[in-house]
Amino acid sequence: MYSGMADVAALTGDKAYIHAIDTIWHDVVDHKLYLTGGIGAEGGHEGFGPDYSLPNMSAYNETCASIGNIYWNYRLFLLHGDSKYYDVLEQVLYNGMISGVSAKGDRFFYPNPLESMGQHARSEWFGCACCPSNVCRFIPSVPGYMYATGKDRIYVNLYIQSNADINLGKNKVKLAQHTAYPWNGKIEFDVDPAKAATFDVAVRVPAWLSDAPLPGGLYNYATPEKKAYTISVNGKKADVKVENGYAIIKRSWKKGDKISVDFPMDVRYVKADDKVKADLNKAALQRGPIVYCSNGLTITISKCVTCY
Ligand SMILES: [Zn+2]
Structure with missing residues (x-):
């Protein structure tokens, strides 16, 4: 509904x-x-x-x-x-x-x-x-959830090894993703427009890279992400503008162009808001988009996670 x-x-x-x-x-x-x-x-x-x-x-x-x-x-x-x-x-x-x-x-x-x-x-x-x-x-x-289009813009929303044919206005763009995501954060794209053209590729910068894995404030990381993400085009650091959570690469694209994205993936502790009584004195472990499950495992934390 x-x-x-x-x-x-x-x-x-x-x-x-x-x-x-x-x-x-x-x-x-x-x-x-x-x-x-x-x-x-x-x-x-x-x-x-x-x-x-x-x-x-x-x-x-x-x-x-x-x-x-x-x-x-x-x-x-x-x-x-x-x-x-x-x-x-x-x-x-x-x-x-x-x-x-x-x-x-x-x-x-x-x-x-x-x-x-x-x-x-x-x-x-x-x-x-x-x-x-x-x-x-x-x-x-x-597959239908991976990409979206706007005026002169392709949104890249999910990272999955794949080949896609995207209609962008009157142009057609082939986009190949090479990645082992979600096991690591390295993603390469081969961009192949039928006609060379200027458009945006809006690369989603996942919230799991920031201070909180989800919007809304219920959950926050207790440990920081130590490294910054990088985005390059044809081997050179890309000129990006971050807007609404997307790193936007605007340029004239032609066959053979390559985008390389590297999202660092550290294991991070997640703490719930103290108002969630069921999660008091508990922490979760998340790496990239994956929340981990432990099977009878006792994790000894040498330092209280709230003290990090
Ligand atoms: Zn059901």
Whole structure:
């Protein structure tokens, strides 16, 4: 419904409607979002709980809700052109959504809790099988979320090894991505426009490189990123302007041009806002877009993470 609202807001430009959908988004992202991007803390009514009520073991976080969260943030990106919606989308994609299916693709989670004493396990199927079928429908659509276009602009939103054919006005641009992302942050693009032309390539600078892995202030890194990211074109440092979370490279592009991006990926501690009582005295580990899971592992921290 929120995706539909965002589309109606975008198509009509109705300011009251845009205000309503933006307010709902802030309510979710500022108060009701798990670090994994999961939403819907309460199983009883498959819905949101009160602000900051984000229990870990009883977290509902239905796989379908994660997919819905991706749809919604995609529509809000199309409405506003701001990368913060993709910061949510990517965090959900690599964590709260993908946890809904096993690596073999044959077992599924309905709820996606953040803590377990071993009582949770993926199932082959469910009597109400919305989640497995939703995963089957969603995964093949992922390529459609990678790029977007605006006037004389290509937005690069997700980093996935791939070849794409993009219609940009009357021009056609082939864009090849070479990367092992999300395992490292090195990405190379071969840009091949049918006709040499001036346009922007807007490279999304992920929030996980900044002070917080998600917008909204619920989660902050307790450890800094030590290195800065770099973007170069044909081996030379690119002249970029950062706007709405995108590093924008404006130039005349021709066949053979190459963009090299290097996002440093350190393992970083994440702390929740103290208002999230379930996360007091707890920290999460994130590297790049991936929130890590430990299996019975005790991590000894020599220094309190809040003291870093
Ligand atoms: Zn479901």
